[in-house]
Amino acid sequence: MAEHALAVVNLGKLFGGLAAVDGVSLNVATGERRVLIGPNGAGKTTLFHCVTGTLKPSSGQVSLFGRDVTRLAEHRRTALGMGRTFQITNVFPDLTLGENLALAIVGTDRRKWVVHRPAETFEEVRRQALEGLARVGLEGRAQLPAKLVSYGERRQLELALALNTGPKVLFLDEPCAGLSPAERQRISQMIADLPRSMTLLMIEHDMDVALGLADRVTVLHRGRVILEGTPQEVRANPQVRDVYFGHA
Numbered sequence: 001m002a003e004h005a006l007a008v009v010n011l012g013k014l015f016g017g018l019a020a021v022d023g024v025s026l027n028v029a030t031g032e033r034r035v036l037i038g039p040n041g042a043g044k045t046t047l048f049h050c051v052t053g054t055l056k057p058s059s060g061q062v063s064l065f066g067r068d069v070t071r072l073a074e075h076r077r078t079a080l081g082m083g084r085t086f087q088i089t090n091v092f093p094d095l096t097l098g099e100n101l102a103l104a105i106v107g108t109d110r111r112k113w114v115v116h117r118p119a120e121t122f123e124e125v126r127r128q129a130l131e132g133l134a135r136v137g138l139e140g141r142a143q144l145p146a147k148l149v150s151y152g153e154r155r156q157l158e159l160a161l162a163l164n165t166g167p168k169v170l171f172l173d174e175p176c177a178g179l180s181p182a183e184r185q186r187i188s189q190m191i192a193d194l195p196r197s198m199t200l201l202m203i204e205h206d207m208d209v210a211l212g213l214a215d216r217v218t219v220l221h222r223g224r225v226i227l228e229g230t231p232q233e234v235r236a237n238p239q240v241r242d243v244y245f246g247h248a
């Protein structure tokens with residue numbers, strides 16, 4: 001059997017009496033772009049948290065490239081290639097965009113424990129930080145403190161921070177939320193331009209963005225998968241129309 005980048009088996013998450021995620025199974029192929037849609041409260045973010053290790057699932061298993069990671073801490077999953085966008089609180093507002101990314105680079109560098117770092121290493125970090133910013137279209141903003149850039153540019157910085165961990169499987173939770181139409185267009189183009197070898201799981205509210213990017217779509221409703229299919233199949237499905245557009 002071909003190895004999946006991600007396999008989720010019968011995953012459940014209870015919050016008190018509420019089954020926020022209720023027996024979800026998903027197989028995502030290597031290099032696939034999977035978009036998760038569903039009305040507010042469907043359990044999309046909770047599912048992401050359980051898969052990436054932010055939350056402990058109440059039941060079920062998560063495997064990454066055939067390896068069971070269900071009980072691994074989040075940082076161990078990151079080391080195995082799971083990447084995700086960080087919340088804005090992980091950005092230091094008084095540091096420049098370049099410094100923010102440089103800090104993240106040093107933080108993921110195994111050499112960080114070396115106290116006497118040779119000067120050329122700093123040059124290398126600076127170069128990598130600029131490269132990382134260029135990747136998300138922020139090369140001209142490296143010298144600006146994070147607190148002075150627009151909300152859309154902060155979201156771009158978050159994407160740069162996520163890409164910095166060298167993810168094989170990248171999780172994006174509504175990367176376009178709160179953005180202007182122009183910024184939305186820019187970010188979704190950046191996501192479309194990511195290497196095809198990178199497996200992508202994305203939660204997206206905007207149907208056009210979602211169906212434009214996805215190889216396959218999973219529709220979640222009340223913690224359960226109600227449909228999985230191609231964008232065309234999802235668009236044509238009457239139940240999805242009811243559930244999704246009915247609540248949107």
Ligand SMILES: Nc1ncnc2c1ncn2[C@@H]1O[C@H](COP(=O)(O)OP(=O)(O)O)[C@@H](O)[C@H]1O
Nearest residue numbers: 015018020038039040041042043044045046047
């Ligand atoms: N930490 C939490 N504690 C209790 N209930 C939660 C928590 N997080 C989410 N929920 C509930 O779980 C359900 C799913 O939420 P969520 O995963 O955020 O949905 P979505 O991302 O699809 O909008 C909602 O009913 C929400 O209120």
Ligand SMILES: [Mg+2]
Nearest residue numbers: 044045046203
């Ligand atoms: Mg959510």
